[in-house]
Amino acid sequence: MSVVDASLAGGYAVGDFLLVVAAGFVVLAIGMLYRAVKGPTMQDRVLAVNVLGTNTVVILAILGAALSEPTFLDIALVYALLNFLMAIAISKFTVERGGVL
Amino acid sequence: MTGTITPVVAEVTAIEASLFVFVVLTALATAFARDVLAAVIVFGAYSLGMAALYTFYRAPDVAMTEAAISAGVTTVLLLLTLAKTTRIDHEAAFEAVNYPAAGAAGLLFVGLAITMVDVPAVGSPDAPVWSNPDVTQWYLAETYAVTGVENTVMAVLAAFRGFDTFGEAVVVFAAGIAALIVLRREVFA
Numbered sequence: 001m002s003v004v005d006a007s008l009a010g011g012y013a014v015g016d017f018l019l020v021v022a023a024g025f026v027v028l029a030i031g032m033l034y035r036a037v038k039g040p041t042m043q044d045r046v047l048a049v050n051v052l053g054t055n056t057v058v059i060l061a062i063l064g065a066a067l068s069e070p071t072f073l074d075i076a077l078v079y080a081l082l083n084f085l086m087a088i089a090i091s092k093f094t095v096e097r098g099g100v101l
Numbered sequence: 102m103t104g105t106i107t108p109v110v111a112e113v114t115a116i117e118a119s120l121f122v123f124v125v126l127t128a129l130a131t132a133f134a135r136d137v138l139a140a141v142i143v144f145g146a147y148s149l150g151m152a153a154l155y156t157f158y159r160a161p162d163v164a165m166t167e168a169a170i171s172a173g174v175t176t177v178l179l180l181l182t183l184a185k186t187t188r189i190d191h192e193a194a195f196e197a198v199n200y201p202a203a204g205a206a207g208l209l210f211v212g213l214a215i216t217m218v219d220v221p222a223v224g225s226p227d228a229p230v231w232s233n234p235d236v237t238q239w240y241l242a243e244t245y246a247v248t249g250v251e252n253t254v255m256a257v258l259a260a261f262r263g264f265d266t267f268g269e270a271v272v273v274f275a276a277g278i279a280a281l282i283v284l285r286r287e288v289f290a
Contacts, residue, residue: 019116027121029150030126036143039129045142053172056149060156061117067159075161075168079149082173086145092181093138 016065022059029055042094046087053083116157123150133195141179149173151195264284 064072148171
């Protein structure tokens with residue numbers, strides 16, 4: 001019996017609580033989406049998507065803990081790297097047009 | 102392992118519902134954004150949400166591919182295309198709705214939604230994958246002994262049909278080299 005299965009108040013396990021926390025982070029991501037869509041400048045959008053990516057890494061880590069799947073952490077690491085690549089590529093594009101890589 | 106696996110019929114949880122909302126919102130924003138660069142950026146957010154959904158459905162290999170191809174490679178390729186062409190600055194934030202195109206997309210959605218009725222539920226014993234239980238059970242039981250890979254899906258991809266996957270890798274590698282050659286020529290022309 002792992003920590004995830006330990007019961008909290010009301011018969012709910014820690015895993016259930018973590019799932020609700022992850023859902024809360026997704027709601028925060030939807031809030032951040034407003035900035036990504038609205039802008040008004042490209043820098044706002046780049047920053048918003050960067051925050052969204054970091055948010056996704058956190059969500060994946062929480063899901064890995066809640067569902068007892070440590071391999072999710074590997075995906076979270078790949079995400080962190082890709083998030084960095086995406087932010088760098090878009091930032092370079094907005095500063096010097098044509099210089100993506 | 103001789104006993105059959107009891108299927109679990111899933112219900113929509115809070116995290117699924119919130120991820121659905123996120124994915125639909127990002128998809129709509131990508132479709133309606135007037136500025137192309139904004140659409141590319143929001144599309145990156147869309148694929149991140151989609152990959153989180155795949156991960157929640159225990160398909161980490163699909164999630165990894167979605168993240169690498171959609172968030173990584175596609176974003177960079179679209180940005181490169183934008184850099185080689187012209188980007189027009191627009192005053193309006195959102196595109197006006199093109200009603201014929203929206204109608205065509207709606208018809209496609211309705212056509213796909215009709216087929217959804219016949220899709221078996223998650224883990225349903227009536228699913229076609231269980232129509233030949235001997236084969237399914239053989240893979241589930243013997244995969245580790247034959248290949249030494251714990252994940253059955255991974256074993257099928259990388260061991261049982263390894264040459265097929267190898268061919269796919271060659272195609273992707275060739276496409277990457279071709280893209281690099283084309284870019285190098287345009288840059289130094």
